[in-house]
Amino acid sequence: MSGVWGVLCLSWALAPALAHPLSHGGGTRNSTGGSSWHHLGSQPPLNDTELVRRCADEAGFDAVTLDETGTMLFFEGDLVWKGFTGPAVPINASWPEIQGPVDAALRIHRLALPAVHDSVYLFQGKRVWAYAQGQLRPGYPRLIGEEFKGVPGDLDAAVECHPKECPAETVLFFKGATVFSYDLESGLVKQRSWPAVSHCSAAVRWLERYYCFQGIRFLRFNPVTGEVPPSYPRDARDYFMRCPGRGHGHETRSNATLRALMDRCSGRPFHAFSSDDAGRVYAFRVGQYFRVDSVRDGWHSWPLKHTWKDLEGEPNAAFSWEDKLYLIQGPQVTIYRAGQGYSRVEGYPRALEEELGVAGADAAFTCPRSQEAYIIQGDLMRRVDLKQSPRRPGPALHIPHDHVDGALCTATGLYLFHGADFHHYSDVAQLTAATAPAPSQNTAVAFFRCPEAGAGAASQHPPHHG
Incomplete structure (x- = not known):
C-alpha cells in the first residue's frame, strides 16, 4: 500500500448507530x-x-x-x-x-x-x-x-x-x-x-x-x-x-447535550456500573456505555445496542455473575451471557420480583468471585444469594446514603456513585457499619483519568478486579 494519511484525528465511532465519540x-x-x-x-x-x-x-x-x-x-x-x-x-x-x-x-x-x-x-x-x-x-x-x-x-x-x-x-x-x-x-x-x-x-x-x-x-x-x-x-x-x-x-458536533453524554470527562452522572471476574468494567449513561478498564486501548462511548442486542431502554442497575450480565430496568431484568459477544438468555426480560425477589433497584453489585448480589433502594441494601432457589432477599441493611446512582465492587473495594462523585469503602462490612458517607471523590478524575479542574482527589485504588 502507499499514500499519506498525515496527521490523524480519529473519530472511532464505528458503531452503526453512533456518529462520533466526541472525547x-x-x-x-x-x-x-x-x-x-x-x-x-x-x-x-x-x-x-x-x-x-x-x-x-x-x-x-x-x-x-x-x-x-x-x-x-x-x-x-x-x-x-x-x-x-x-x-x-x-x-x-x-x-x-x-x-x-x-x-x-x-x-x-x-x-x-x-x-x-x-x-x-x-x-x-x-x-x-x-x-x-x-x-x-x-x-x-x-x-x-x-x-x-x-x-x-x-x-x-x-x-x-x-x-x-x-x-x-x-x-x-x-x-x-x-x-x-x-x-x-x-x-x-x-x-x-x-x-x-x-x-x-x-x-x-x-x-x-x-x-x-x-x-x-x-x-x-x-x-x-x-x-x-x-x-x-x-x-x-x-x-x-x-x-x-x-x-x-x-450534526452531533453542535449538540452540547449529546457531546456531554459521550464525553467521559463531562461530569455527567452514570446511571449504572458493572464489573465481572474477567476484569471488564462497564459504566452506563443514557443509552451509552464506556469500558472503564480499557485504559490501554483508549476510552470510547458506545451505544448500548452495539453490544447488547434487543435491549429495550437502558439499565438503572447492573451486576455480573458466572459469566452473565444482569441488566435491571425498573421492575424487570434482562440477562445476557458473556463470552464471544453477549447473547440474551431465552425467556428474558422477566419480572425482577420473580428473579431476585425485589420490586426495583437504584443500584446493584456483586463482588469478585462471590455468589451474593446486593440490591440498593434508597438508604436500604439487601443481600440475595444467587445460588439459592428460589432467590429471596435477606434483611434490609441501612447504609449512610439517601440515594446512589450506581455501585461497583472490585478487588480494591466497594464504590457507590452519586452525581459526579463516588464514595469508596473497603468492603460491605465497612459500608453497613458507617454512620456517615465516606469522603466524596470525583468519578471522572479517578476512573477516567480526566483533569481535576477543581474536582476532588483521585482514588488511590484503581477500580479494577484483581
Whole structure:
C-alpha cells in the first residue's frame, strides 16, 4: 500500500448507530503510557497542502496495531504515526532493524506467557520481527513459517483474537481472499474463506471489535464467523480523518447535550456500573456505555445496542455473575451471557420480583468471585444469594446514603456513585457499619483519568478486579 494519511484525528465511532465519540481526553499521555485524545477539541494546525493530500489519498494504511502501551500505530510506506495526533516519523527511528514498509503488524496479549506478553510483531516479506518494550527480542527476525507454522509469507494483514471473543487464543492472518486462523496454544492453522472479509490491507482489534481496512474503506467483522454488519464498508475519511465537507453525523458536533453524554470527562452522572471476574468494567449513561478498564486501548462511548442486542431502554442497575450480565430496568431484568459477544438468555426480560425477589433497584453489585448480589433502594441494601432457589432477599441493611446512582465492587473495594462523585469503602462490612458517607471523590478524575479542574482527589485504588 502507499499514500499519506498525515496527521490523524480519529473519530472511532464505528458503531452503526453512533456518529462520533466526541472525547478521549486532553491529548496527553496517561500514567500507563497509553495515549488519549479529544476529537472535537483543539487540533494541531494542518497546512492546506497536507490536508488536501491526506484527504485525497485512496490507498490507506499498510498496517494498524496497538503497541505494548496501548498507543495506536498506523504504518504507511516508510512512516508510522503513533497515536492520533502528531507528525509521522520514520519506521526505523523506532525499529532500526526494519527498513521500508511493513506488510502487517499485531500485538500479542498473553498474560500466561510473560516472555511473549504484549510483544509487537512486524511482518515484512517472509520474515517477522518481535519487539518487547521497544527492543528486538532475541532470535529475531525469524521466518514467518517458523514462528507460525503453516502461515505463508507476504501477508496483507494480521490481528490477534482474544479467547473471550474466539474459541481459543488465535491470530488471524489475511492474504488475498484467504484467512489463516492460527491457534496460539496448539499451533494448528485453519484456512477460512470469508467472502465479505477479504483483501484486507490492514486489520486491528480495538475495544473487543475487529476491523478490516480495504484501502480507504473499512468494515467491522465477526472474528469467528467473518460476518459483517449492515452498512459496511464505509469510507475512512468519514470516520478516521477530518476532511472538509466530510464526516458522519456532523450534526452531533453542535449538540452540547449529546457531546456531554459521550464525553467521559463531562461530569455527567452514570446511571449504572458493572464489573465481572474477567476484569471488564462497564459504566452506563443514557443509552451509552464506556469500558472503564480499557485504559490501554483508549476510552470510547458506545451505544448500548452495539453490544447488547434487543435491549429495550437502558439499565438503572447492573451486576455480573458466572459469566452473565444482569441488566435491571425498573421492575424487570434482562440477562445476557458473556463470552464471544453477549447473547440474551431465552425467556428474558422477566419480572425482577420473580428473579431476585425485589420490586426495583437504584443500584446493584456483586463482588469478585462471590455468589451474593446486593440490591440498593434508597438508604436500604439487601443481600440475595444467587445460588439459592428460589432467590429471596435477606434483611434490609441501612447504609449512610439517601440515594446512589450506581455501585461497583472490585478487588480494591466497594464504590457507590452519586452525581459526579463516588464514595469508596473497603468492603460491605465497612459500608453497613458507617454512620456517615465516606469522603466524596470525583468519578471522572479517578476512573477516567480526566483533569481535576477543581474536582476532588483521585482514588488511590484503581477500580479494577484483581
